Amino acid sequence: MRAITELSTQKHEELLDITERVRKIVEDSGVRDGLCAVYAHGATAAIMIQENWDASVPTDVVNFLHKLIPPGVWLHDQQDNNGDAHIKAGLVGPSETIPVIDGALGLSRWQGVFFCEFDGPRGDRRVIVTVLDDAL
Amino acid sequence: MRAITELSTQKHEELLDITERVRKIVEDSGVRDGLCAVYAHGATAAIMIQENWDASVPTDVVNFLHKLIPPGVWLHDQQDNNGDAHIKAGLVGPSETIPVIDGALGLSRWQGVFFCEFDGPRGDRRVIVTVLDDAL
Amino acid sequence: MRAITELSTQKHEELLDITERVRKIVEDSGVRDGLCAVYAHGATAAIMIQENWDASVPTDVVNFLHKLIPPGVWLHDQQDNNGDAHIKAGLVGPSETIPVIDGALGLSRWQGVFFCEFDGPRGDRRVIVTVLDDAL
Numbered sequence: 001m002r003a004i005t006e007l008s009t010q011k012h013e014e015l016l017d018i019t020e021r022v023r024k025i026v027e028d029s030g031v032r033d034g035l036c037a038v039y040a041h042g043a044t045a046a047i048m049i050q051e052n053w054d055a056s057v058p059t060d061v062v063n064f065l066h067k068l069i070p071p072g073v074w075l076h077d078q079q080d081n082n083g084d085a086h087i088k089a090g091l092v093g094p095s096e097t098i099p100v101i102d103g104a105l106g107l108s109r110w111q112g113v114f115f116c117e118f119d120g121p122r123g124d125r126r127v128i129v130t131v132l133d134d135a136l
Numbered sequence: 137m138r139a140i141t142e143l144s145t146q147k148h149e150e151l152l153d154i155t156e157r158v159r160k161i162v163e164d165s166g167v168r169d170g171l172c173a174v175y176a177h178g179a180t181a182a183i184m185i186q187e188n189w190d191a192s193v194p195t196d197v198v199n200f201l202h203k204l205i206p207p208g209v210w211l212h213d214q215q216d217n218n219g220d221a222h223i224k225a226g227l228v229g230p231s232e233t234i235p236v237i238d239g240a241l242g243l244s245r246w247q248g249v250f251f252c253e254f255d256g257p258r259g260d261r262r263v264i265v266t267v268l269d270d271a272l
Numbered sequence: 273m274r275a276i277t278e279l280s281t282q283k284h285e286e287l288l289d290i291t292e293r294v295r296k297i298v299e300d301s302g303v304r305d306g307l308c309a310v311y312a313h314g315a316t317a318a319i320m321i322q323e324n325w326d327a328s329v330p331t332d333v334v335n336f337l338h339k340l341i342p343p344g345v346w347l348h349d350q351q352d353n354n355g356d357a358h359i360k361a362g363l364v365g366p367s368e369t370i371p372v373i374d375g376a377l378g379l380s381r382w383q384g385v386f387f388c389e390f391d392g393p394r395g396d397r398r399v400i401v402t403v404l405d406d407a408l
Binding site: 169171184186187189190196197200227229233234235237242243244246247 | 359
């Protein structure tokens, strides 16, 4: 079963918690055991599994990546001025695969699913969620 | 088929080789061709595919990440004092998907599966291994 | 369905665009909806989803990683003199899972699939592509 979830980002760089959306897709799928593959469209976006308890962790991630991969110093900036966003997106990666356990998304207590925006704000971001049934 | 493997970590930061555990789960599953999805529970842990020939590579990884993402300088440290562990876990990521080839875990000769502990030691770490059969 | 694609790398460090190979494997598989898992063999190689429009982004990625993880300063260099390549491979990771949508590889417009060589040139690199059908 596949579902596409659309989202708008508000900042140039931010992590958006999409855990509840993904959780609902899995529950609605009817799959009891299997795999949930989360995939972000866009070569300046990514998916990160991260703590969802308070806002400090996503902020730390944004600040860390901004310092590690600063804007304005890349070859690609001559084309699009977003070379840093591409490197961040490639390093974090657009795909995560999460087990489906007893009909629910198999995260641990403090894990959440975050959409990473590295070149926003954008109104047309898309995440594809594929829920695969384990026949065995 | 799904199996949960439990492990204890001994150090604050370390990479534990869980290749043989994952290999056995795949072999016991009876799946000939398909996919093995390895997923670490815990927002301060991760899974890394890495060389398993000698201990120097895992040590290099721990030292590199410790220097890149030092402890004690993050917003989240005011809550839990483990902001660095969360950033490391998010960057490395908790999921890897490995092909199942002719009934065996499809790693190359020098690849191993490592559990990454970034906030240990802990006695209750869990890794979920899902083996999906390829019906085609 | 599984296919193995072989490739030769020409440089010590480079990103090779394998998008069209992966796309063809998916189209030839006959799978309409499901998941395409791409996996790189070799503990000094990786898979990265990255923009495929011009060469500047892959070059930026190579330069960034080379500066972040320089050669010659790792414990493992005493064995193989490629400690940097292992750390890069582990950080980027060998696996990506991409949705299969209506019989095609479900990348967004500017996303491509890149094989990352961190210890080349090598004549015998292999990428395993597993296409799983979604029965539901």
